Amino acid sequence: MNLDKQFSVHPENATVWRGQPTVLNCAIGSGPDATISWQKDGGPLPNSNRYHLLKNQLLITDVTDEDAGSYRCKATNSHANRTRFSHEGRLQVEEYPADLEPGILPVSDQRHIAVPAGGTLVMPCPVTGWPRPRLIWQFSQPGERTSELEETDEVLIRRNVDLQQEGVYTCSVEGNSDLFKTFNVVITEPVKITVPPVSKQTIRAGTVRFNCTAVGRPAPTITWYKDGKPLAVAGRIVVLPSTDGKRMELLIRSLTSEDAGVYQCFAQNPTSSASAWATLNVTGVSAAAPTGVQCWPAGARAVAVRWPKVNADVMAYTVQITTPGGTSLPGQPVIGIEEIISVAEPLTPYGFQVRAYIKSSSTNKNVASDMSESVMCQGQGVPIKLARQGDDILVSWKQFADQTPGVLQWILQYKAENSSDEHNVTLDKGVTNHTIKVPSEEPLQVRVLGTRMIPWLHQNLTLVPWTSTTIAIHAPDGGEVTAVPEDVEVTDVKAREFTVRWRCEESELSLETYTYMVCTRKVDGNEECMESRSKSIRIDKLSPSTEYEVRVQARIPARMAVGEFSKPIHIRTQAEGTKRFENLSYTMVNTSALRVSWNSLPDKYTIHYSNELTLPINQWPSVDTVGNTVVLTGLDLTKELYVMVTGYEPLGHSQILNIPELQYWFTPTGVQVTWRGQGPRIVRYSQNLTQSLDLWHTINVTTNSVHISGLEPDLTTYVMVVAPGPSARNQVVNILPRPPDQSSYYLSIGIGCGVVLICLLAAAAVCIWRRRKRSHSPV
Structure with missing residues (x-):
């Protein structure tokens, strides 16, 4: 808290024309801002509505001879208990000018003004010129048309403002369209916490929720603190906003002893703030967290987690996973001290923590320990394919690279079998295959690693699998092309274009360069083909709402050799x-x-x-x-x-x-009408539209639906739903006559069919009886 010893700006001597506005300046450094007041000729300012105190300025409108004199400003910092006086500046007043062009006097005003509801809004727009120009004020509320105000004052003042005064105000000089000022006014309301968090006591390993609902204008932002420090929201700790943004729910899963403390929600907008707090007490018999947790990559999407056995009667362990986005995923119970975790994203770091569930000897219940320290690992070891041509082994990982964007670097490692002497080949992110010399009688072990971050995450790679070159397939030598494109699919279908994608594993394991011929044909038209050097192509100039057949062929241009086409697939373009x-x-x-x-x-x-x-x-x-x-x-x-x-x-x-606001459906005895919104409603209905509204049937309801019965099924029903109050809107629906009920028709058919069937069965029984009687009669 301080107040500078000297003013940075003092009032200056000035001469002003009678009837014109003028402004005096004054500024001093202070923390917090000092309160500025003005004095004239050593005393208080005259009581006049022509004097306006602006920020570091005194504005005087329609200057008269009585305004001449000496002015100085007084700065007071009550926090520092200090007061300073500026130098005096003398104001002289002269007669009206013979002629003066219109203009707007510059003042230190705000073009974006935030005013609290019930406060005072001051918008200065002092105009110079002789003869005196006329000032025009205009106002437009958000989404409404601009209207002209009655006031012509150079300082527009609104007291006890509310939302009706929010919008854009413009002052302009009549006859001079280039002379104008605009004020964007926002009415604010102080931040209030309407639903504060409540103190809670929860057992270890449980879940706790703290709610914090705040209102204000502009809408406040809500942040959470723990023990006076910003709360790190990640993993087990998340913040869930409500759809209207007013409530921020703090959710903490898998509670530990360290989660106990004081939680504070802090709501703030540009003009005000509010806070509330609650305590969390984590209870339950304490149990030490597992220690010495370690992890190793065990594959592209697999991580092995191990930990020493806890010296207690452990019923089970769980491994909690924290995703890169901060989401915490609890694991399934594990009996042993190791688990292979499958992760969703390869080459992506995940956090792992272990919790033990111990049988308490005093309560005979399972007690959850605290979480272990977090360890970080990522899946490692890229799926590869090997192809041999002579002593050359082509190692390819193109399919994985295409499916895993964002890799910055690759490392190909190889070593002799039964050896620990590894050789590394560092490759750029765009490389998806590499050839190494491997005589068939001296096989090697090969693996490929990748990273999405530089520098690489340091990990123990003991469990990352190797692949022997003995399983390499033999690449074709010359002759025809045996590769056939697979998994052909059409994506991003539009009215006149689509994209075709496919795979071709054999081309990835070849030292030769492949191209592809993509052919499209209308079901009743000619075939058109395009060549692609990659495994995708965009086909355009198609016809809307048309079915096409698509097939792809692999080619080796150097040998002018072609392979078989893929199986055709059919796709229909969109309509325009x-x-x-x-x-x-x-x-x-x-x-x-x-x-x-x-x-x-x-x-x-x-x-x-x-x-x-x-x-x-x-x-x-x-x-x-x-x-x-x-x-x-x-x-x-x-x-x-x-x-x-x-x-x-x-x-x-x-x-x-x-x-629509109203919906309806027929029931066996009438019609059910429903509407959106809550609260009491007055339902009126009639089947005679010419009838006066006060003669319509009336039902008062408190729910959002009503059942209407006793209607003539052949007549239209008119229903009106009204919320109580003078300004309530009517919701209206016309219900057409009930559709014909065909049940009696089908019932008649069913009864007729049943009678015929009974007659047939009776006739068959008579015939059988007669045959048996004849068979038993003597000849």
Whole structure:
């Protein structure tokens, strides 16, 4: 806390025209900011609404002769208990000028103003010029049209402001369109924690949740602290936000003794902050954590974890895995002291911790120990393929490289069998095969390592498997091409183009260069072929909504040799226009979310949605997705909702999907009507539209559905649902006559068929009886 000894800016002597505005400046360094007040001729300022205190400035509008005099400013830092006075500056007032061009006097105002609700909003726009120019004020609320205000003052003041005063204010000089100022005003509300965290006591190895709900304007951000320090959110500790962003739930899994402490949620926006705290007490009989945990890579997607046996009556161990993204994954119980863990991502570091479950001699219950120290390992050892041509062994890992992007470097290792003398060959990230000399009578052991980080993660590679060159296949020598492309697939299908991809293992194990011929043919047309040097190609200039046959052939250009074509596959291109979005539909998820889906191949789409159909589409909220379905959250489903899907390449959009407020279905005794939103409703219905509304049948309900019975099935039913209150919106649905009930028709057919069947069975029984009677009668 301090206040500088000298002012950095003092009021200066100035001469101003009568009737014009003027400004005096004053500034001093202070921490926190000093309180600035002004004095005139050694006393307080005159009580006049023409005097306006701005930040480090005194603005005087419509200067008169009484404003002449000496001015100085007074700076007070109450925290430092210090006060400073500036030098005096003398203001002289002269007669009106003969002519003065209009202009806006520069003042140190804010163009982006945040004002607390109930506070005072001050927007200075002092105008110079003679004759005095007229000032015009305009105001526009968010999403509304601009309107002209009645005020023409050079300082626009709004007291006791609320949300109705939020928006954009503009002052401009009439007849001079280039002279204007704009103020963006946001009304703020202080941060409040409405649901603070509650202190808890939880047993070791359990799960605990702390909730923290905060409101404010702008919406506050919530962060968590433990014992006064920022909480590291990763692994077992995650923060789960609610859909509206107001609640941040702190979730801690697999509790340990170290998790006990004081947890504080801190909510803050640019203008205010608030905090609340709770304590966590971790209980239960203590048990020491396993020590000496180690890990080794055991394959591209496998890690071996080992630990010494705990000197206690251990019932089981669990190995907890922490993913690179910080997600904590508890493992299954293990009886021994070793486990081979399969990881999802190869060449990616994972954290491993071990917990023991020990039988307590005092309580005869299983007690969870604390977690061990975390150790880090990643899968290692790349799957390879070997091919021999003479004394050359081609080692290839192309398939793995294609499936595992982001590798920065490879190391090929080889050694003689029954030897520990390893040789390393470091290769660039783009290399996917390498040839080594290996006489057939002297086989080698080979393996390939990869890394996604530099420097490499230091690991014990004892368990990473080797591959013997004795299993190498023999590469073909000359002659025909035996390679046939496999796993041909068509992806990224659009109306006029698609991508073809395939595999060809034999080409990866060959020293020769392969190319590929990709042929497409309309089911009823000619075949067109294109050559590719890679194992994918983009085919364009296709016809929309057309079925194509696709096949791929391997070639060796140096020998002008070709192989057999792959088995043909069939694919249909997309339709252009709105047909791409056929069967656009929705399903409700909860009271503020729904899932929108459409019948189209997964691709990039933008989903626009709004409760206001008249709003321009570029002002609708939107989300992007890569797929053909998306969940929209944070919706106001108490009103009609409009949804439109936009697709790209080519650009097109769906019809607007109207998601109604009311839905209905027929029941055996009437019709069930449901609506979105909670709270009491007044339901009115009639089957005579010309009838006065006060004569309609009325039902008061407190749920979001109603069953209406006693209706004439051949007439249309008109239903209106109204929420109580003078400004409530009506929700209306017209229910068409009930579809014909065919049950009596089918019942008649069923009864008729049954009677015929009974008659046939009776006739057959009579015939059988007569035959038996004749067989027993004497001849």
